[in-house]
């Protein structure tokens with residue numbers, strides 16, 4: 001038996017060709033896609049305006065996506081964390097966050113594992129398994145949007161801050177972001193792609209002509225400190241990175257988000273905040289500070305609240321806007337990359353499906 005065709009992997013033209021081979025008219029492709037992307041169908045049985053014979057052949061020969069939920073956890077604040085198993089057995093994770101102002105944000109993965117080796121990151125500690133296809137990236141978003149549609153809501157925002165380095169898998173990531181926008185109607189400005197700092201791809205994104213938000217993980221303001229935390233810095237220094245960011249802002253007129261993990265005694269001193277303030281002064285940007293989420297493979301600890309406040313105040317003196325990222329659910333704000341390693345330990349109203 002041949003593997004079923006994944007309907008999510010087909011463009012409208014591909015789907016029309018697939019239907020033509022079965023003697024079906026091409027307008028059926030639009031109907032099917034409306035069910036998939038606008039109505040959030042979870043099975044072909046729901047596609048009530050298709051002839052029964054077509055529904056039967058779709059049910060027999062196609063599938064809606066390839067991800068299987070391995071584990072799902074729900075937090076009291078409405079956050080849902082999912083671990084998916086890919087057909088080849090690799091695990092990836094994605095998180096849905098619900099905010100009081102109505103935003104519904106999915107945090108999704110771009111790779112199984114990550115090759116960048118940042119020492120504080122659970123995903124980095126696990127190493128690289130493989131790139132995700134653009135459909136696998138898109139499916140994570142589509143699934144949350146579908147679940148929300150069933151409740152009369154919709155997904156409003158996406159952040160590529162789960163497992164993996166999006167710019168190490170650039171073309172599939174960009175293709176998936178374009179689909180989120182085109183197929184699901186998620187505003188490009190509401191899609192954020194976060195990079196460890198792969199400079200040539202920052203330049204590529206500036207030329208891409210899509211209005212997504214760029215986030216850059218900085219975490220340190222000297223090359224010695226940053227190279228110790230993030231090996232990628234040995235290839236592209238802070239100066240090269242910030243220069244690319246300045247060019248990006250000049251070209252796109254878009255604000256960049258810088259991410260900064262506050263690690264007690266490592267990245268949270270006043271002197272470091274001053275260096276960061278000088279580095280970013282005058283650049284159209286916002287700094288998100290995130291107290292470190294401790295991981296098993298790294299000894300650092302999150303900064304105490306008074307050190308967080310002092311860091312923010314110091315940045316303020318340089319006119320650099322900054323805020324603390326609000327924690328959602330249990331341990332999920334620090335890159336969703338920690339779910340995989342923690343999923344078995346966590347307390348709360350979790351369940352396995």
Ligand code: SAH
Nearest residue numbers: 121161164165194195196217259293334335
């Ligand atoms: N690879 C991309 C996106 C995924 S990580 C990147 O590195 O930007 C998303 C964010 O979580 C990054 O800013 C990353 O540095 C941060 N992060 C990873 N592990 C963390 C931890 N243990 N504590 C706090 N932030 C962490």
Ligand code: SF4
Nearest residue numbers: 114116118121124196
């Ligand atoms: Fe990869 Fe980002 Fe983790 Fe670094 S922080 S190892 S780039 S996922």
